[in-house]
Amino acid sequence: MHHEVRGVVSRKAGAPVEVLDILVPDPGPGEALVAVQACGVCHTDLHYREGGIGDEFPYLLGHEAAGVVEAVGPGVTDVEPGDFVVLNWRAVCGRCRSCRRGRPQYCFDTRNAEQPMTLTDGTPLSPALGIGAFAEKTLVAAGQCTKVDPESDPAVVGLLGCGVMAGIGAAVNTAPVQRGDTVAVIGCGGVGSAAIAGADLAGARRVIAVDVDPRKLEWAERFGATDLVNARHADPVEAIRALTDGVGADVVIDAVGRPETFRQAFYARDLAGTAVLVGVPTPDMELNLPLIDVFSRGGAVKSSWYGDCLPSRDFPVLVELHQQGRIDLDAFVTERIALDDVEAAFDRMHRGEVLRSVVVL
Template identity: 70%
Template sequence: MPHEARAVIAVKKGAPVEVLPVLVPDPGPGEVLVQIQACGVCPTDLRHRDGAAGEDFPYLLGHEAAGIVEATGPGCGELAPGDYVVLAWRAPCGTCRSCRRGRPWYCFDSRTAQGTPTLLDGTPLTPALGIGAFAEKALVHARQAVKVDPSARPEAAGLIGCGVMAGYGAAVYTGRVGNGDTVAVIGCGGVGNAAIAGAALAGARRVIAVDVDSRKLDAAERFGATDTVNSRWTDAVAAVRTLTGGHGTDVTIDAVGTPETFRQALDMRDLAGVLVQAGIPDRDQHVDLPLHDLFSRGGALKTSWYGDCLPTRDFPVLIDLHLRGKLDLEAFVSETILLDDVEDAFGRLQRGDVLRSVAVL
């Protein structure tokens, strides 16, 4: 029997979100029903609200969440009611051509629940990123629910479900930052600061934070930045090259995703350096580059999908790092809010006033 729950809905493109009652189905085979405890306000939710991520309105927003398993369908393995989980928006299928090649982080057929939440009048909803966790209850595939240590507060733990994992993985897995490397991170929001933290944990000797907002640069130092560059007032490429002895960085991570920041990241690299594209560009953005520039500098240009992570492997590790005091997840939580406050939180996110607002249920 469907479960009624309050949820944040993007009813139509660009309109303010609404908190409405919805019906969430019982879990079917391989599915779990999760009682959501906390869900972060991520820029991707804003992209869904504004139609930049697609036109499948109405959307059930929210995906950066932690909660308690309330019920399971058949075939859910070791998951059981009462388990404390973080939700993942990518869940490798294990059978697609990428998974079979031993690259499950690129899974081309990620699992999501087949049950469809609806409004009370029966209108089907599209769960953003296959989750829809700005709700009292969420239906997800069992592989999207990753058990973690319940000692971590849900307000902090849920953030590894998207932004923290995307940034950390961009540095550690996509960029392969190693001991002694120099790293620049452009954009010091949630993803960028997680990349800074990941680079620091991986042993980078210099981690340079680049942003146009001095408040974000101050925060970046807390996550492990050794140097900061305010690109509103300074030529960021020149500043990074000066800080690296004129050479440029071994790894540069663009956590913004605009043509301007991509070009900056490209030019900040040392010879044979790596550029990691972690920020999500708009569909209509383009970059025009001389092909010889790409060839002559060598190295690699990489797109980071969800930090090239394996949630079942990486979520518990990040939680353990947090509980051991090595990764401060609490520092990403700028404020806690209610579901009714999500629209206002979008405004604070756009203004750069917060790293993450977290809705607590």
């Protein structure tokens, strides 16, 4: 049996998205059918629409989502119909070399649903990050469902499915920020603001926010930034050093993902400090650093995959911290919109007017 629902589809690179009828099959072995309640509009979806991630059009967009499990396929034991879940795009396999070594957050064989969702004419859809949640229902691997408190607001906790988790995890898991550290975050959109919140949660004594947009710097202050640097008016490296007794920050997180911003992160850290790349570059970007500088400055240069998170471990904890008032996830939701408003939301995101637009179904 197939379920006919509405979904946001990108047919070709650079073209506006369309809201179309799609077919979602009943779950097969290891799969779950989820009634989507809310899904954030993430920059990764715009990358898909622009052809910056792949060319497997048409894409079913959307991946920062929460909803209720409607049905499960054979062999599924971790979730059942009625469970409230946040979706994730790294369902660990439990069998690859990383999982066997006790590092499931780096799983090299993550799972997605095997059956395709399609257009009504049978054309297979490529779901964004294996999820495709700009739809009334979606089909995922059961391991992509993480149960959290059902009293949670889907529009808020669904954002843990990508950007908010990526930022918080870059600070808490990848770096990791230690109590008393100085931290700088370059780029204060959704991911950068989450990194600031994560650094604050971890006990950083100083959190320096860097951006070219005064509006984003205001957001950063709301999430715990102690110092603000407008990179249009000051050199970020020199400004960060000036705020850290001339030595640089213990941790610098690049939430933009461009060669120039990563160079800033590399040189703005203290000797033996840590630079973390969590912003997603495009395939054409290249980084040129003097190898002697990589050697002589010591420390660590890290990339952060999804905030190095383990959804089953991290999502419930962050939801609980939010409910305790220790991290303000509500502040990431700028607006709540309908499926038909996704294209306009992309424009607002591109102009830097929102942290997150969230589709509510």
